[in-house]
Amino acid sequence: MLLRCYKNSYSEWGSVMMIKYAVQRLLQAIPVLFGISLISFGLIRVTPGDPAEIMLRSDGIQPSPEAVAAIRAQLGLDEPLFMQYGRWLWRVLHLDMGISFSSGHSVAEELLSRFPATLYLAASAVVILLILALPVGIASAMFRGGWIDRISRAAVIISAAMPGYWLGLLLIYYGAVKVRWFPVTGMDGYSSVLLPAFTLSFGMAGTYVRLIRTGLIDALGQNYILSARARGLRETVVIGSHALRNALLPVITLFGIHFSHLLGGAVIVETIFAWPGIGKYAVDAIFAKDYRVIQGYVLFMAVVVVTVNLLVDIGYKMLDPRIRLGSSA
Amino acid sequence: MKKQAENAWQKAFFWIGASIVGGAVLIGLFAPYLMPSDPYLIRLDIRLSPPSLAYPLGTDPMGRCVLSRLIAGTRTSLFYSVLVLGAVLLISVPIGLLAGYAGGRTDHMIMRVIDMVLAFPSLILSLAIAGLLGPSLPNLLLAFVLVWWAGYARIVRGLVLQIKEMDYIRAARACGTSHWQMVLRHIIRNAARPMLVLASLEIGSILLSISGLSFLGLGAQPPIPEWGVMLNDSRAYMQTAPRLMLFPGLAIMTVVTGFNLLGEGLRSADRRGVR
Numbered sequence: 236m237l238l239r240c241y242k243n244s245y246s247e248w249g250s251v252m253m254i255k256y257a258v259q260r261l262l263q264a265i266p267v268l269f270g271i272s273l274i275s276f277g278l279i280r281v282t283p284g285d286p287a288e289i290m291l292r293s294d295g296i297q298p299s300p301e302a303v304a305a306i307r308a309q310l311g312l313d314e315p316l317f318m319q320y321g322r323w324l325w326r327v328l329h330l331d332m333g334i335s336f337s338s339g340h341s342v343a344e345e346l347l348s349r350f351p352a353t354l355y356l357a358a359s360a361v362v363i364l365l366i367l368a369l370p371v372g373i374a375s376a377m378f379r380g381g382w383i384d385r386i387s388r389a390a391v392i393i394s395a396a397m398p399g400y401w402l403g404l405l406l407i408y409y410g411a412v413k414v415r416w417f418p419v420t421g422m423d424g425y426s427s428v429l430l431p432a433f434t435l436s437f438g439m440a441g442t443y444v445r446l447i448r449t450g451l452i453d454a455l456g457q458n459y460i461l462s463a464r465a466r467g468l469r470e471t472v473v474i475g476s477h478a479l480r481n482a483l484l485p486v487i488t489l490f491g492i493h494f495s496h497l498l499g500g501a502v503i504v505e506t507i508f509a510w511p512g513i514g515k516y517a518v519d520a521i522f523a524k525d526y527r528v529i530q531g532y533v534l535f536m537a538v539v540v541v542t543v544n545l546l547v548d549i550g551y552k553m554l555d556p557r558i559r560l561g562s563s564a
Numbered sequence: 565m566k567k568q569a570e571n572a573w574q575k576a577f578f579w580i581g582a583s584i585v586g587g588a589v590l591i592g593l594f595a596p597y598l599m600p601s602d603p604y605l606i607r608l609d610i611r612l613s614p615p616s617l618a619y620p621l622g623t624d625p626m627g628r629c630v631l632s633r634l635i636a637g638t639r640t641s642l643f644y645s646v647l648v649l650g651a652v653l654l655i656s657v658p659i660g661l662l663a664g665y666a667g668g669r670t671d672h673m674i675m676r677v678i679d680m681v682l683a684f685p686s687l688i689l690s691l692a693i694a695g696l697l698g699p700s701l702p703n704l705l706l707a708f709v710l711v712w713w714a715g716y717a718r719i720v721r722g723l724v725l726q727i728k729e730m731d732y733i734r735a736a737r738a739c740g741t742s743h744w745q746m747v748l749r750h751i752i753r754n755a756a757r758p759m760l761v762l763a764s765l766e767i768g769s770i771l772l773s774i775s776g777l778s779f780l781g782l783g784a785q786p787p788i789p790e791w792g793v794m795l796n797d798s799r800a801y802m803q804t805a806p807r808l809m810l811f812p813g814l815a816i817m818t819v820v821t822g823f824n825l826l827g828e829g830l831r832s833a834d835r836r837g838v839r
Contacts, residue, residue: 270680274689282696396820398772400779401795401813408802408809499687503776517688518780521695533692537684 257549264545268538272327275534276320282526287312289526332531337523342531346513350535352422353505353512357497359432361490367440372447373474376482379452387448391441399500403434403507420509431508435500439493446489450482457481484554491547495540571836578829584822592639599632603789612805621811624794625801626787630808634815636789641819644701645771648708649763655713657759660720664728665747671721681714687773694782701790704783708773719762723755730754761834765827768820775816791816 282289287306291298298306307313311322326332332342375384410417410430418427454460455478463473502514509515513532520528591598600620607627615622621630663674681689693707727733727750736750775792777783784790786797791812798808 266676267679267683270676271683274680274684278692278696281693283698392821392824393817396768396772396817396824398775398779398795398813398816398820400776400792401809401816404795404799404802404809404813408806412802495685496687499685499691502688502691503780506780517691517695518782521691521699521782526696529692529695533684533688536688540685541683 253549253553256552260545260548264541267541271534271537271541272324273320275530275537276323278533279526279530285312289524327534332534333527335520335525335528337520337525337528342527345516345528346531346535349511349513349516352510353498353501353514356428356431356435356501356505356510356512357494359428360435360497363429363432364436364440364443367436368443368447372444373451373479375444375448376451376455377474384448387444391445394437394439394441397438399434399438400503400507402437403431403504406430406434407507420507422511431504431510434507435497435504438500439496442489442493443486446486447482450485451478454478454481484551487547487551487554491544494543494547495536498536498540574829574832577825578833581822581825581827581829584818585826588638588642588819588822591635592642595635595639599629599635601629601632603628603632603636604787605629612801615807622805622807624797624808625805630794630811633789633794634791634811637791637794637812637815638819640784640788640790641771641775641816644705644774645767648705648712648770648774649767651705651709652712652716653759653763655709656716657720659713660717661724661747661751663717664721664724665743665751674717675721678714678718681711682718684711686711686715687776690773691777691780691782694777699782699785701778701784701788704774704777708770712770716762720755720759723758724751727751727754757834761827761830764823764830768823768827771823772816772820 285303285307287303287310288298291302291306311319314322330343332346334340335342335345338345371383371387371390375387378384407420407430411420416426417430418424421427451474455474460473460478463477464470468477498514501510501512502518504510505512505515506518513535517529517532520532600618605628607623609627610619610623611625611627613619613623613627619629619631621634624630624633659674663671663678690704690707690711693710694704697703697707733746733750736746741750774783775790775795778790778792779796781796784793786793794812795809798805798812801808
């Protein structure tokens with residue numbers, strides 16, 4: 236009874252601390268987002284030439300100086316930089332990232348409509364990553380120094396050095412051209428996501444195998460494992476429920492860091508597999524010299540990464556009892 | 565006993581890595597003497613021909629010698645990776661040193677700028693900068709340097725902060741060593757080893773990124789012999805000449821593996837304190 240009472244008060248205290256932490260973390264994200272907006276705004280300035288002229292030139296006609304001056308005034312390019320930044324930020328906060336030169340549609344709408352495809356690809360990659368890395372990592376830890384551990388070690392070296400763009404081509408050749416098990420490119424049903432998602436996850440699989448292995452080896456040496464074994468629990472329970480839970484915590488933190496790698500890698504994978512996601516859209520925009528789209532893409536991706544990292548940090552705190560119990564932070 | 569075996573493995577890995585990298589550097593240096601024919605010479609009459617004595621790996625869709633282009637590509641890839649790494653170090657080391665050594669407000673301001681750059685996914689930011697500057701190899705290299713200095717500067721700063729706490733620094737300070745002397749003689753010297761290890765670990769990923777964005781058409785432009793460009797060129801001939809996509813990929817993977825093994829070897833040697 237006494238124990239239950241203590242437990243209740245603890246969990247209430249814990250949730251107060253959690254909310255405090257979440258608010259704190261949210262406030263910390265504000266200067267980062269501000270920095271992101273500054274760089275994204277500044278990016279458009281690295282383009283060679285006058286934006287007004289480029290905009291007019293996209294029709295293929297050499298513009299008159301009057302027309303350029305008119306567009307400059309219309310775009311507010313004659314105003315001081317900080318005024319331009321202010322206006323731009325205000326519009327971006329209202330989800331207005333301008334109009335794409337090449338399609339004539341709103342950049343924000345185009346990005347949002349393509350984002351689900353990229354998210355689907357990234358989520359599938361994470362699922363494949365776990366399917367690949369969990370069993371191998373666990374086996375490597377349980378049979379430490381054994382043949383499975385050795386093979387996984389070699390595989391890790393290869394997976395880190397394998398260029399994703401090459402793996403993608405090889406998979407298309409063997410999986411889609413030679414045996415025709417999978418569609419060559421595009422997004423059409425479940426089978427179409429397998430090859431691109433595998434390509435995306437392969438490069439990271441090695442890191443996760445090693446991380447799960449070290450985490451598990453470390454956890455297996457702890458006293459609570461000894462006590463669990465002493466209580467006569469089955470080995471599957473000891474590993475599956477006690478050790479693994481602790482071994483997976485660093486995996487979650489790493490996932491936050493790797494999520495941005497995943498989005499970066501998606502650019503190449505989407506291009507190879509003609510996946511209708513946000514990365515392919517950005518690459519197409521680069522070749523169409525559609526600067527607003529590139530700017531919007533960078534801004535959007537950075538905001539997504541910051542948000543995911545925020546969620547990962549808060550999720551980590553919620554999962555780890557040591558952190559929940561430990562300090563006030 | 566187990567520890568010894570482990571060390572032996574690590575040594576073996578290190579030497580495998582060192583020989584791959586050494587071999588690649590030699591190929592890059594002596595490329596003009598090793599190429600069986602001109603990597604730029606277009607001969608449409610022998611396009612896509614299978615391997616032969618004159619063309620050991622066959623010819624590409626333009627009738628150029630694949631082996632010669634691979635060898636020339638070694639030079640391109642290594643040279644530009646080292647160039648990017650050098651430029652990144654040239655920017656990030658002074659900034660990191662300044663932030664770590666000066667501390668206080670200087671450190672705070674530099675770190676805010678670094679945080680801003682690091683908030684972006686690095687590949688995406690370099691892709692955007694390279695795209696906005698216009699697709700070309702120099703622009704791509706510039707984009708990488710503009711993005712990657714931040715990560716290194718942060719690491720250098722961390723190293724300096726660690727070294728600053730050492731007793732020998734306190735002793736030097738007590739002796740009245742000037743700031744310049746302190747940084748040049750004590751801090752840089754002690755930070756150099758871990759930085760070298762880090763650089764050797766990173767050069768593989770620089771190479772992968774340069775080839776990757778060249779593959780997308782944002783870096784080296786045809787006809788420059790570069791592995792990523794060669795891979796991209798081979799895509800259209802996947803059905804007729806799949807061997808074309810085999811070799812450049814294999815080359816990238818081998819060299820990157822070499823650098824990774826070398827870096828890992830150096831790192832574990834550094835940890836053991838072997839000189």
